[in-house]
Amino acid sequence: MLKGFREFILRGNVIDLAVAVVIGAAFTGIVNAIVNSVFNPAIGALFNAKSLEKALPVTIPTADGGTATMYFGAVIAAVIQFLLVAIVVYFALIVPINYLKRVSFRKKQEEPTADEEVPPTELELLGEIRDLLAKSPVSSGAHSQPTE
Template sequence: MSMKKEPSVLKGFRTFLMRGNVVDLAVAVVIGTAFTNIVNSVVKGIINPLVGSIGTTNLDNYKTCLSSSCQGSKGIQLLWGSVLGATLSFVITAAVVYFLMVLPMSKYLARQEARRQAREGTHEVIEVTELEVLKEIRDALVAQRGSGPGER
């Protein structure tokens, strides 16, 4: 009587980690983190100074005081500059991802689909043409058989 050996937890964990989905996800997280650093640098180095040309160079300095007096960190302050900076970072990230990754991939996949449909379309034409040729051969054989000496 032999009992089936259960895989060890570590082997199962290793199998889980080596699946393509987990590795792809890990790569995406690492690239996303590096990409976020680039976008943040663009916002701080280019966007903030451009916006700062009409005010301050640091968007974090834009705020509104809701209380009667705001001195330093005292009072009730809305830090809308931080929200604006984060929003700009998001919009830039989304635009770069869309225009450099999503749009080209969509066009590539559309071209692949068009090629696949074209290949399937040519197969159908070939099959129809072959079918027509076979019908002609059959008709010719029937006609030949009918005109031969052993006519029934």
């Protein structure tokens, strides 16, 4: 039982996932700071509101004769914040990483090294197998192919 647990923990993908969670948690602070310090005040100024969460209140009567207030601005603020976080993550992480991958891929394709031997294609391998079978003593006499 402990051997299986050890194998599970030492798998590469489990450790990669743990690292991703830790890095993601650390990056969350950066993304939240950008969204809360830059974008939310700009949106609040655009709507002339200090806080979107108290915007668009709707008051409804309750069963006991009181009132309850629904703040649709809070929902709109959550949607806007989600979109802003997605935009920041896309432009701060995804775009640069994809760019670096493309640059790295181009460099790998442009720099064939003399040490690297180009592997044979499937067609070349099949041709070699055919030639070897044709030369082998077994295929020459005892096991001939049926003719149609």
